[in-house]
Each structure stands twice: as structure tokens, then as C-alpha cells.
Amino acid sequence: MIDVEKLWRKRRNAHLTQTLKYFSLMANSGLIVSLILLIIVGSIYYAKLLKALPQDFPAVLILTLLFSFLLTKSAIRTLLKEGDLVFLLPVESGMKHYFSKSLSSAIASGSFITLFVFTLTWPIVQVFITDGWKMYITFAFFLIAAKVFNLYVAWEERRLPYKSHQLNYKIMRFIVNFVYVYLLFNEAYVFLIAMFAIMYVLKNFVFEVFKKMHGYQWEMLLAEEQTLKMKGYRLVNYFTDVPALKQTVHKRPLLNKLSTFSFEKKNMMPALFMKTFTRSGDYLGLYIRLVLIGFLFLYLVPPGWWQLAIVLLFFQMLALQLFTLYTQYKWNVIYNIYPIEPRVKITAFIKWLRGLLILQGVLYGVFYGILTGDWVIALLMPATAIVYSLFRLPSLTKKHITLSS
Structure with missing residues (x-):
């Protein structure tokens, strides 16, 4: 018994x-x-929001x-x-x-x-x-x-x-x-x-x-x-690699056009990352939620140069949470026998993630410009995304991939 x-x-x-x-x-x-x-930051402006x-x-x-x-x-x-x-x-x-x-x-x-x-x-x-x-x-x-x-x-x-x-x-x-x-x-x-x-x-x-x-x-x-x-x-996977995680694949036929697959080495990895982003797990939902939460902070925090620090913080959050997308295939045998060097995979991943960060910066800039009319700071938001993705993102990516290997 x-x-x-x-x-x-x-x-x-x-x-x-x-x-x-x-x-x-x-x-x-x-x-x-x-x-x-x-x-x-949220606790500081919670009281101000209540008064407003x-x-x-x-x-x-x-x-x-x-x-x-x-x-x-x-x-x-x-x-x-x-x-x-x-x-x-x-x-x-x-x-x-x-x-x-x-x-x-x-x-x-x-x-x-x-x-x-x-x-x-x-x-x-x-x-x-x-x-x-x-x-x-x-x-x-x-x-x-x-x-x-x-x-x-x-x-x-x-x-x-x-x-x-x-x-x-x-x-x-x-x-x-x-x-x-x-x-x-x-x-x-x-x-x-x-x-x-x-x-x-x-x-x-x-x-x-x-x-x-x-x-x-x-x-x-x-x-x-x-x-x-x-x-x-999935929650833990945003922070660290979870081998036991089983990803759910969604159809999303309209988004398949964003990742036309090609067997050329230069196009294969970006297409794989984009398909994974749009169809696997909750990556796309995570991206949309972070953008919307960023809009909320841009709306609540008074206009000024410190808004650039806020969007930079959201760039960091997005990068850290999407690193798990690269390590998702670490246990996949077929992915590991692709005749593509690891250096090429990492470079393709950085370029793909850079595009998402720049798009995020553009969305923040347009939202901030329409909200405040201050297009100088609005134009600096996608510029901040470009600077972050060129100088900070490569070293952060290699460090994360090395630690999770």
C-alpha cells in the first residue's frame, strides 16, 4: 500500500x-x-498617479x-x-x-x-x-x-x-x-x-x-x-536556461512571411530565429508586453532627458529575456549538426536581436514624440537603441552564451 x-x-x-x-x-x-x-520608479510615481x-x-x-x-x-x-x-x-x-x-x-x-x-x-x-x-x-x-x-x-x-x-x-x-x-x-x-x-x-x-x-x-x-x-x-526561462521546458508552437500564418526560410548560410539562421520568435513559446507576447509597459512608463514619468535612461533600461530587459531564444536549441541534435560555425550563429543572432531593439526604439520615439511634441528626445530614443546594440549587445550576448554553454 x-x-x-x-x-x-x-x-x-x-x-x-x-x-x-x-x-x-x-x-x-x-x-x-x-x-x-x-x-x-513605479513606487515614486504611484502616488503622483493617484493624485492625477x-x-x-x-x-x-x-x-x-x-x-x-x-x-x-x-x-x-x-x-x-x-x-x-x-x-x-x-x-x-x-x-x-x-x-x-x-x-x-x-x-x-x-x-x-x-x-x-x-x-x-x-x-x-x-x-x-x-x-x-x-x-x-x-x-x-x-x-x-x-x-x-x-x-x-x-x-x-x-x-x-x-x-x-x-x-x-x-x-x-x-x-x-x-x-x-x-x-x-x-x-x-x-x-x-x-x-x-x-x-x-x-x-x-x-x-x-x-x-x-x-x-x-x-x-x-x-x-x-x-x-x-x-x-x-517559462517564467524562469526568461532568466536562465531551463532544459525541461517544452515550447508550444503556434501557427500564426500571417507572421510566417516575416521569416522566409532559405538554405543559404547567410539567411538560414536569421530565418530560424525569426520563426522561433513569432511562433514558439511566448517570445512575441513578451516583446509586445515590454513595449506596452514602456509606453506606460513614458506616459507616467514627466518628460525630460531621463526618459532616455528608462528606454535604455527596457532595451536591457528585452535583451536579457530574449537570450534564452538562442539557447533554446542547445539540446537539439539537428540544430547542432548544422554545417554552420558557432561564430556565424552568434553573429546572426546579434544582428537579429539588434533589429528588434531598433524597432523597439523607433516605437518608443514615435510614441514619445506624439505624446510630448519633443522630437529631439524622440529621435534620440532609436539612436540610443542603435548605440546600445552596437556597443553593449555583442559583449552581453557572448557573455550570456558562454555562461549557458
């Missing part, structure tokens, strides 16, 4: 060990310094939507492996304690994330809704209680055999969460008691029935665990 509690502890300890290992590698990355600088918001700013509606999504989204790490479909399925009746440990772990992490997000948005609550440490504790308590409820019923939802049925109940939870959070931020505590009654009925007379009707959906639980694991790997 398998000791499921011992099995859970073993897998949890292995997961924590791996997480700490990757966290230490992330902490040694230069990107951490960039993020710290962004946090410092109009009195009729719909804070209640925006916070209600934010926390409704946050409460409804209920990820649960089960730490299942593919072999469990063979070895643990026969002892399904004894897996209750194993999955209860998974749920308890998800409740702890979910409660922490909910409290963290609420703490970040607390200044908005202070300005537009209410103030005082008692209200902070009250709001935090009700939000964490709702998160615990959502995680519990979301786990029972996973017993349903069809994704469409799970989606229907998830939509129902979102509606309940929306009303609940809206009443909370309007301090309608009498109606909140009624919402608690509805939650109680849902928990004990709807979702509790699933236990009697359906067993564990092992294939779905395993697929969800693999998805959550790959998301974590």
Missing part, C-alpha cells in the same frame, strides 16, 4: 528544492536589478473586476506525474489525504497572493473608497475568505468530466464573486451576509454532490499540472 502522505511530502520537498534553485539563479541575473529599478486621477474615477468597478478575476482563477498544484495514471489510479480511494494536502497548499499560496494584490491596491482604496487599518483588515479578511471558498469549490469542479461543464460553473462563480466584491467595496455588510448564505448553499448542496457523482478526472488533473509546470518554467 502506498503511503500517500509520505509521497506528497517527498514531491513537495522536491518541488521546493527546485524552486529555490531556480530562484537563486534568477536572483543572480541582471534582470533582477532592472526589476528593482522599475519597482523604485479624477474624482469620478470608477475605482469600485475596476477593483471589483480585478478581484473577481483573481478570486475566480483558482490554480491548484497536484504535483502529479505521468506514471501516476498507472501506479496511483488503483489506489484512488486512498488519495483523499494526498489531494487535501494539494488543496491546503493552494489555499495558503492563494491567500498570500490575494493579500499581496490587495496591499498593492490599498492606496487606491484609501483615496476613493475608505481609509483606516481596521478597514484594511476587514477587506482583507473577506477577500481571503472568498478565495478559500473559490479554491474549495474549484477543486470539486475538477470532478466534472467535461470542460464545458466546468466552464459553466466557473462563470457562475465569477458572477457570485463580482456581486460579493462589489458589495464589499460598497461596505454593504448586511447584503454580504446573504452572499455568504449563497456561498454556503453552493458549497454544501451543489459542489458537495460532485463527490458522490464523479471520481477524480486523472487525465485533466495531469494536464493541468503539466500546464502549470510549463508556465513556471
